Amino acid sequence: MKAIIIEDDKLLAARIASFISEKFESEICYDGEEGLEKVKKNKYNLIIIDSILPKVNAIKLLKKLKEWNLNIPTAVLTFSASVEDKLEIIDYALAEYFFKSGSKEEFLIIIDNLMQRFKNQKDTNTISYGNIRVDILNETAYYNDEILENIKGKYLDLLYFFILNNNIILKKEEIFDRVWGVNSETTMNAIEVYISGLRKELKKVGCENYIKTIRGIGYSLA
Structure with missing residues (x-):
């Protein structure tokens, strides 16, 4: 399976890629706008994106996914999440947020849950x-x-x-x-x-x- 990691912190992006390397081949993109364009034009099984990026942040990407009728499991990386941000993330059925300070084990649980939720959805894939x-x-x-x-x-x-x-x-x-x-x-x-x-x-x-x-x-x- 293929994942795209949209994260401007190169060290964090590499760390996340190593977390999921057993199940996913990762493509790393350091720019939100470029990442959005790649998502539009390519097939990914998983999106991992920083909540705060210039031009295109996670919330904007999730809104675009809904607009394009693309159902792709999405993990949003954040240091903190406001109530408003959490509600917007949860509004997209296949999205979860993950605190950057969390462990590899916690992150993999979130990814597994997202992928299972995706499999359980009917007529949306x-x-x-x-x-x-x-x-x-x-x-x-x-x-x-x-x-x-x-x-x-x-x-x-x-x-x-x-x-x-x-x-x-x-x-x-x-x-x-x-x-x-x-x-x-x-x-x-x-x-x-x-x-x-x-x-x-x-x-x-x-x-x-x-x-x-x-x-x-x-x-x-x-």
Whole structure:
């Protein structure tokens, strides 16, 4: 599973990453605004964010998650929390706050509780576009509730990324960085191969022209 840690204290971010290293591969981001953009465009199983960050703090991120209909377990790191802040955090069903002075054991209990709460929720772990639905928890794609058996792995990641950014023109470089990763040894040609394959699978169930080529720029799900 993958987690994003949004924390401007580099030592604390590294410590938190070590806490969860047995279960999560962590991506660390030191800027709240950049972290929010990453959450919007990528798939994470867990978000860990400092309550106080310039530009984008934890409360703003939680509000954005609700606005985008993204149900992602979120742990908010804080030195202290006012009653108002606690209420706003609790208002997002998949969020808990954790005092920075707490122990590793306490933190892991909070994370385990968050993940269990996520599993117990029904019909909230999916994103959809039209009749296409991606189940994040079970990593499965559906069309009209029928499983699309051949959309797995990078095909599923690609479809997920397109749905998250539907009606937005995505550059090839951006797609590559988000789906394959900036350090991937795969070439840019993989994008065309995988998009072609994804189109074929969608065409089989009647979804033609969902992924459009924007000549000279990239692609768009529209």
